[in-house]
Amino acid sequence: MSQSEIVVEAIDVQKKYGDQTVLKGIDFVARRGEVTCILGASGGGKSTFLRCINHLETIDGGELFVDGHLVGYRESNGKLYELKERETADRRSRIGMVFQQFNLFSHMSIQDNLVQPQVLVKKRSAAEAKERAQVLLERVGLADKGRAYPRELSGGQQQRAAIARTLAVDPQLILFDEPTSALDPELVSEVLDVMRDLAASGMTMIVVTHEIGFAREVADQIAFFDGGKLLESAPPQQFLTSPSTDRARNFLRRVLS
Amino acid sequence: MTGSRTVPVASKRRTPTEVVKLKRWGRVIGGAAAAALVVVIIMMFATSRNVDWPVVFDYIGNAAILSGVVVTVELTVLAMVLGTVLGTVIAIMRLSQNPVLRWISSTYVWFVRSIPQLVQILFWYNIALFVPTLGLGPWLTPTNAVITPIVAATLGLGLNEAAYMSEVVRAGILSIDKGQREAAASLGYRPAQLMRHIVLPQAMRVIIPPSSNEVIGMLKATSLVSVIGAADLLTRAQSISSSNFKIIELLFVASLWYIVATTVASIGQHYLEKKYSWSSRPMRRSSRPVVEEQV
Known part of the structure; x- marks a missing residue:
């Protein structure tokens, strides 16, 4: 190590x-x-x-x-x-960053939250970015939430989406x-599970x-x-x-x- | 209804059978008096011998009046576009890290807000006295060829509006949570991208209601340009009344069109607010397939 x-x-x-x-x-x-x-x-x-x-x-x-x-x-x-x-x-x-208050962009759907950074920062095509967004949303267990707006999700879901958004621009x-x-206490473990997977992936x-x-x-x-x-x-x-x-x-x- | 246990009823008390509403006589009398007053005022206008109503109806659809309406709407749009674009730039300057830009921006707002709109319009109309020619080197034009009444009116109204719009936009920008900027910055957004894609779209929700107010104010402020003969609604109405002496009637005609224009603007505001109220928007499940079919 x-x-x-x-x-x-x-x-x-x-x-x-x-x-x-x-x-x-x-x-x-x-x-x-x-x-x-x-x-x-x-x-x-x-x-x-x-x-x-x-x-x-x-x-x-x-x-x-x-x-x-x-x-x-x-x-x-x-x-x-x-x-x-x-x-x-x-x-x-x-360098990715995940915040205490999630800070998803509140005027965009979850999917757009993942797509826009890729298009603006990584200069990916919209189609490519959407495909990658879907893969990441599946990875954090939110495959069916792409169309939702942040405020429509629970805190745990928002934080998982925020982690997926961070991953979208491929941080080191x-x-x-x-x-x-x-x-809320009952939502902590779902976020920790995602972080555990991330750690396991290296x-x-x-x-x-x-x-x-x-x-x-x-x-x-x-x-x-x-x-x-x-x-x-x-x-x-x-x-x-x-x-x-x-x-x-x-x-x-x-x-x- | 659910369980088998019977619920004991409070049996000692007799249940009243009828509810008697309180008679609010004060309200009735006040309402009636106010309504009567309104009727009297309407009758005063409707039956007045000094108002020639047929003339009012004749001129509502008059070609000159209609072209005045078009000019008024055009001026409103031009001045608001100039005011909003410049106002946004001034707001961003005001919030920048650069002390020179901050100073210029706040001085502009102070200066422009200190001078009456009418004076500004007259100044731009007479700018040729101050700057006789425009252009650089061989490309010179007399200023008066460029500064038509419409241009002078647009500059006078728009530059003034920019000062007010900058305050509206600044309030909108300041209303955005710091976390939104930090999230975008940490994803690698550049400052301009952050402003355009994250801050301004969210600020719109705060910006729209007061700027609709500005639009409505502008519709009416355009009437000031009648002093420089910019062929707007009021100018047209006045030029007609100066030949037929139906002054009150033509002011009615002009008022009617101003009412129509502000009403349309208010309806527009309603729809714009709906469009940007993403925080109270119900989940749209069927509107747009956000996810392309996986190949």
């Missing part, structure tokens, strides 16, 4: 909002095909870190690499050039920002979650964030049974009790 290539690498990443520092020097590595679950209490910087990876937030210090490229910059002749908006868009299309890496936190995933069971079962590594720092990074068995910091122990006691 540790031989596979590095997809995300963070070196001393810092992020400030005004005079509040939310990321205080994050060192982090995720490898191709790995599932990383980021755990930790709210306000620990988990989501912020995730959003830095696809440049929805800009970092204020340190270095953050995705696929060997410095996020937000292009290196040429020993100089760093800030990316144009078009280049940022191209880089982002290789998918970021999940608390994908099940906005769901997708590189970074998942901010509160689902300890999912992390135990699927993750290759668990990263524990607290107070803007990455306190621990370890395989799930090791982290869940013998965490090395008091903060992690306290956190686990609270969530597992």
Whole structure:
């Protein structure tokens, strides 16, 4: 596992909002095909870190690499050039993101949600995009929901559709920002099942979650964030049974009790 | 009806047999008085010796009046198209990251809203006094050949409208949830694609009702151009009444056509709102086969 290539690498990443520092020097590595679950209490910087990876937030210090490229910059002749908006868009299309609130485009049918990104971003023909959309909807168990509008679906269905939409532009890496936190409890498992399949297919995933069971079962590594720092990074068995910091122990006691 | 258990009935109380409605006398009297007043006003107009009704009916279908109606509608459309397109650009400038664009946009809105529409129309009509020729190098034209009354009216009304429409569009853009933009950005949409395919279509729902108001306002504001003789409905009506002295009658004729135009616009608004109300649209199962047959 540790031989596979590095997809995300963070070196001393810092992020400030005004005079509040939310990321205080994050060192982090995720490898191709790995599932990383980021755990930790709210306000620990988990989501912020995730959003830095696809440049929805800009970092204020340190270095953050995705696929060997410095996020937000292009290196040429020993100089760093800030990316144009078009280049940022191209880089982002290789990184999928699944949001807590699903964020399906509410003025379009589910099918159009999957088709339009392919046509606009991947320059596919409408016919090709529709065919691929149907394959993906089948994969997440929504083959018959293409014509529905997002608000007509349950939260679990919407989140599965959002995952399918992310897959439609063929990302190398998918970021999940608390994908099940906005769901009714009985709908959580259908989304986790889709994510489990995705992990089994070899997708590189970074998942901010509160689902300890999912992390135990699927993750290759668990990263524990607290107070803007990455306190621990370890395989799930090791982290869940013998965490090395008091903060992690306290956190686990609270969530597992 | 369902179970075998009998439900005990509250037996002590006698059930009333009739419901007596409260007589709302105040309402009846108020309604009658208002209706009487309306009838009196209508009778005043209908039976007035000072209104020559046959003349009103004669001129409703008059060719000059009809061509005035056409000009009024044309002007409304032209000015609204100019106002909406420019207004959208100004709104996007106002919301951009570029401080210069933001400043230009808010200054434009401030400046244009500060000057009466009538003054703006007169300014554009007289622009030749200020810029006598238009064009570059060898391609020069006298300004007056370009700025016809219709062009001056379109510019005066449209540039003014842009300031108001920009505020309507800006409110619409701001109403869109941040998550929609972030989702599109994370899929790799470029900023222009994001605006065109995600933000503006959703903003339409918020933009349509106030902009229909603007259209109706514009239909009537076009009457201002009668000061520069742009051959609109009011200009036509006035030029007829200046020769036959039936002033009230021709104002009635003009009003009637304005009523027709605004009514049509309101009906249009109803259908547009329906079209963009995707959030309350029932599921369409049979309308359009979204999925092509798998080959």
